[in-house]
Amino acid sequence: MQGTAMKTGEKSKKNTEISKVKCWEVFRCKEKDCPAYKSKNPRCWLFTGTHCREEIQGQFIEKIEMCFDCNVFKKNIDTLGMEKTCLLVNTQFKEFTRMVRERDRELEGLGMDLSISLSEVFEALKKIAKGDPAVRIDETSRVELIRQLKHMVNLTAENIGEMVDQSHDIAIGLAEHFDLLHRVSKGELQARATGGSNIELLEALKNVSNTMIENIDKEIKEHQRTEASLREMKALDASILSAIPNAVMGLRDRTIIFANESVRHVFGWSAEELIGKSTRVLYRSDEDYKEIGKCLYPILAVERTHSMEFPCRRKDGKDILCMLTTAVIGERVTNKGIVVVYEDITERRDV
Structure with a gap:
């Protein structure tokens, strides 16, 4: 039975591939540099950097709207294509998540450095305002603008003797900047240093402070946009799963960890009912459950994907015949992590 199922799956896969249209045809x-040009893989949307519409495109996530409107995508999308598309979206989603986490760590370190450095600057400015020429602060910082600010504070201390006559204006100006930086540290990122001064140091300090605040504001807004994009990608992933007409399930140690809404149509179960259950509920008997495991996982240890026919059972007890298309989650079968697409082919078999 195993050999027959494998041959049937391979024959079905070959016939399906032959019927696909080629985007370049x-x-x-005539874009010979396009990675999809004359490729044996007809699913051109899976390639990064295709030359669609006379422009070099990015990853699938970046060109997804254009692909959904494309006739080649509509004609070539099938169960295997949906599976590969889901895997590609999952891979790009993980990479995007990794980038967000790295950015979070960078911003966390930047925030700590900024907080400590501003505290040092505040204390130094207080001493300078009191006329202490011996004050010095360490100029090292991961933020270039902070290094410049510290350097200017040290220059101020070095030249304090020359500014005795201007101490009143400097004290007022430094107090204003102290208040500005204090407001920024409280989250008031729209605050800016205003007004002019005849003292070069105060003008430079104003410009440096405003530039620093603008860059911090820009970093925070970029982080917010990244988080919004991540939420959109999660919603997109859910939409793709919902759009697939066949039952799609993710398994870990033969336990269902996610399922799309089409499981209700194929098996009569809701996604909420299946998540956390063993896949034993999908088969007719313990013997069938053991047989599919012995047949499938050794093949997936060698091949990334595999298709085969196998009898299943719905929630209402009705027996059905399904075409199982499976793919390994990641580079290899770890903890038996796979994605399985169940297509009910009972009526097709009967015909």
Whole structure:
């Protein structure tokens, strides 16, 4: 039975691949540098850097709206294509998540450095305002603008003797900047240093402070946009799963960890009912459950994907025949982590 199922799956896969259209033929494309040009893989949307519409495109996530409107995508999308698309979205989603986490760590370190450095600057400015020429602060910092600010504070201390006559204006100016930096440390990122001064140091300090605040504000807004994009990608992942007409499940140690809404149509179970259950509930008997495990996992230890027919059972007790298309989660089968697409082919078999 195992050999028959494998041959049937391979024959079905070959016939399906032959029926696919080629994007370079449909659009009479002459972009020979395009990675999809004359490729044996007809699923051109999976390639990064395709030359669609006379422009070099990015990853699938970046060109997804254009792909959804493309006739080649609509004609070539099938169960295997949906599976590969989901895996690609999952991979790019993980990479995006990793980038967000790295940015979070960078911002956390930047915030700590900024807090400590501003505290040092505040204390130094207080001493300078009192006329202490011996004050010095360490100029090292990961933030270039902070290094410049510290350097200017040290220059101020070095030249304090020359500024005795201007001490009143400097004290007022430094107090204003102290108040500005204090407001920024409280989250008031729209605050800016205003007004002019005849003292070069205060003008430079104003410009440096405003530039520093603008850059911090820009970093925070970029982080917020990244978080919004991450939420959109999660919603997109859920939308793709919902759009697939066949039952799609993620398994870990043969336990269902996620499922799309189409499991209700194929098996009669809701996604909420299946998550956390063993896949035993999908098969007719313990013997079938053991047989599919012995047949499938050794193959997936060698191949990333595999298709085969196997009898299943719905929640209402009705027996059905399904085409199982499976793929390994990640580079290898770890903890038996796979994605399985169940297509009910009972009526097709009967015909």
